Amino acid sequence: MNVDSFSKNQQTKLLTIARQSIEHYLANKKKLAITNLDEALNIKRGCFVSLKKDNKLRGCVGQIAPGGPLTECIRDMAIHAAVLDKRFDPVEINELSDINIEISVLTPLVSFRDPKDFSLEEDGVMVRGFGRHGLLLPQVAASTNWTQQQFLEFLCKEKAGLDKSAYLEPTVELFKFRTATFNES
Numbered sequence: 698m699n700v701d702s703f704s705k706n707q708q709t710k711l712l713t714i715a716r717q718s719i720e721h722y723l724a725n726k727k728k729l730a731i732t733n734l735d736e737a738l739n740i741k742r743g744c745f746v747s748l749k750k751d752n753k754l755r756g757c758v759g760q761i762a763p764g765g766p767l768t769e770c771i772r773d774m775a776i777h778a779a780v781l782d783k784r785f786d787p788v789e790i791n792e793l794s795d796i797n798i799e800i801s802v803l804t805p806l807v808s809f810r811d812p813k814d815f816s817l818e819e820d821g822v823m824v825r826g827f828g829r830h831g832l833l834l835p836q837v838a839a840s841t842n843w844t845q846q847q848f849l850e851f852l853c854k855e856k857a858g859l860d861k862s863a864y865l866e867p868t869v870e871l872f873k874f875r876t877a878t879f880n881e882s
Contacts, residue, residue: 703802703877707738711800711879714729718771719793722780738766741764742770744760746777750792754785758778760773771800798880798881799880801834803875803876807874817839821833823874827859831855831859833848
């Protein structure tokens with residue numbers, strides 16, 4: 698999956714849903730009712746919504762397994778990124794004009810065992826084991842000079858709270874995925 702998986706019009710609609718969802722929630726403390734005429738956007742896919750202010754992360758929340766239509770996933774994750782990401786103070790309504798929204802739509806997860814069986818340039822990875830899990834989107838590797846080993850070690854230690862070499866354990870599962878990622882800028 699890549700950004701071309703969605704037309705420019707569809708990308709704009711999804712980004713508008715994300716922004717309007719945040720605005721509506723901050724003003725009314727209620728979820729925006731979504732009316733969507735484009736059936737292609739009702740696919741069931743996981744998604745992440747990232748908020749950036751001055752090119753710095755301001756919130757990022759996602760859902761790996763789809764629970765409903767993509768439009769609802771984006772609405773819900775946009776709200777969560779704005780008010781529930783514990784790493785940041787909740788977004789204030791007067792900040793919204795300074796925030797750039799980025800959406801990543803995930804392909805279904807594909808299990809893999811060999812730690813070299815993923816592309817640093819194209820794949821995100823999720824690790825799951827010992828009752829914990831963590832995930833890194835594909836754009837994380839693109840913004841670093843990490844090797845596959847460094848990527849997996851960071852994922853295990855920093856995102857999943859596991860030993861950095863946990864990905865080598867036979868009971869630990871690795872999953873890869875790709876994204877269609879687009880933003881307002």
